[in-house]
Each structure stands twice: as structure tokens, then as C-alpha cells.
Amino acid sequence: MGIDANLSAADGHVLDAYLANPLQRARGALVIVQETFGLTDYVRSVCDRFASQGYAAIAPAIYDRQRRGAVLTESDPESLAEARRLRRGLVWNDVLADVAAAIDRVRGAGRVGVVGYCVGGSIAWLAAASLPVAAASAYYGRDIVNFLDRRPRCPLELHFGERDHLIPAGDVVRIRAAFPGLPAYVYPAGHGFDGPGERHHAEAARLARERTLAFVREHVG
Numbered sequence: 001m002g003i004d005a006n007l008s009a010a011d012g013h014v015l016d017a018y019l020a021n022p023l024q025r026a027r028g029a030l031v032i033v034q035e036t037f038g039l040t041d042y043v044r045s046v047c048d049r050f051a052s053q054g055y056a057a058i059a060p061a062i063y064d065r066q067r068r069g070a071v072l073t074e075s076d077p078e079s080l081a082e083a084r085r086l087r088r089g090l091v092w093n094d095v096l097a098d099v100a101a102a103i104d105r106v107r108g109a110g111r112v113g114v115v116g117y118c119v120g121g122s123i124a125w126l127a128a129a130s131l132p133v134a135a136a137s138a139y140y141g142r143d144i145v146n147f148l149d150r151r152p153r154c155p156l157e158l159h160f161g162e163r164d165h166l167i168p169a170g171d172v173v174r175i176r177a178a179f180p181g182l183p184a185y186v187y188p189a190g191h192g193f194d195g196p197g198e199r200h201h202a203e204a205a206r207l208a209r210e211r212t213l214a215f216v217r218e219h220v221g
Helices: 041-052 077-088 092-109 119-130 169-178 202-219
Strands: 002-008 014-020 028-033 055-060 112-117 135-139 156-161 184-187
Touching: 002 041, 002 055, 002 092, 014 041, 014 092, 028 041, 028 092, 028 119, 041 055, 041 112, 055 092, 092 112, 092 119, 112 119, 112 202, 119 135, 119 156, 135 202, 156 202, 169 184, 184 202
Parallel strands: 028 055, 028 112, 112 135, 135 156, 156 184
Antiparallel strands: 002 014, 014 055
16 A cells, blocks of 8 residues: 655755555545654554555654664664664654655645654654644653643644553643643553554554544544
8 A cells, every 4th residue: 555755854854754545535644653663564554554544644764864764673672772772863853854844745635634653652742833734643752741831733632551661640640731621541551552562452552543533534634
């Protein structure tokens, strides 16, 4: 369903992306922002899944400014360490420029939303505050609590796991207190519950996906 593509950011940086188009006329478009491990098969499958629901879905390779083609795994200690190094090396303004390039690529499909996972969840929050998107859905974004001064300018929903070892429950309380009108769902699961492998929590992932799709239907198309 999807193809590999190239994007050009406003500062001239060229990055890779994965683009999945629906078989029928698009209802709108979504930028899917990767988790810590890069443009993995999982991230591509998320794009394919949203394309099957009628959306042009694109995932920019946000590590390309540091290392091109980074596809990593948590099962190998060296690969995990590299994923963490790349995540620490992200410059938020550069990442937003890359997300903006992805938005521009799919804008012809209609209104554009953002769905982000893990570090992508934090980026989805920042995109909602600063980029021209119709809606954003943020999954377990650890950095969100550090960006409460950046107010979302579009509808936004949040998804967290109550057993998340990276996001203390107190952080979710702070986010809810700062933005009591935002939907902030908490599931009986750990970090990365929508992802593959042992961290996947089938029931939490199913419910979060249903909520995300309903949210996207309402605000994107």
C-alpha cells in the first residue's frame, strides 16, 4: 500500500518518509510521527492501517538529520543504546521543520492531522501548538509535561499507560490540571502499548485506536 518518498524541509534538509495512500479518494491526511526506534515496520504498518481507513498517511524519518535509515530495535542492547542516543540528539525545531515538510506533502488530500507515538507523542503536542494541523493524537509522550507553556491550537487528545515506567503518574496529573478540557485517557498498560512485541497490550491498543479513529473522523474528515 505504501511507498518510500523524499521530503524537503524549509531549511533545505532532505529526509526520507513512508507514504501510504488510500485506494479510494482520501478523507484527509495524517502525519504519523515515529516512536524511538525509527521508521520501523511497525510505524509503516500504522500508516498502512490509517490508509485503509481512507487517509493519506505519511511518516517522516526524523532521525535522518543525525543518521539516515535508522531502524532500530529494543531487543538488542547496542541498537537500543543507539535509539536512545538519537532520541537525545533531536532538536525540536528541526523536527518540527521535518513534520511541516510532511504536512506540505499530503496537504492535497485535505485537512491534515498528526498522530505520534512515544517521542512522536511529544512531537504531536508541539505540532498542535505551532503547525497548521487540524487535530493531534499523542500517545505516551514523555516530554509533554515539559511543554505545558505551549498551548495546543487545535483539538488534541492524549493516551497514557498507567504502568508506564517512563512517565510518572504525577506527570499525567500535571497535564490534566494544566489543560482540564483535553481528553487524557489512561489505560491499564505500560509504555508503548500500541507497539509490537512484549509491550503490546491488545485491549489498550484496540480501545486507543478506536478513540483515535473517531477523533480523526471528527476533526480531520
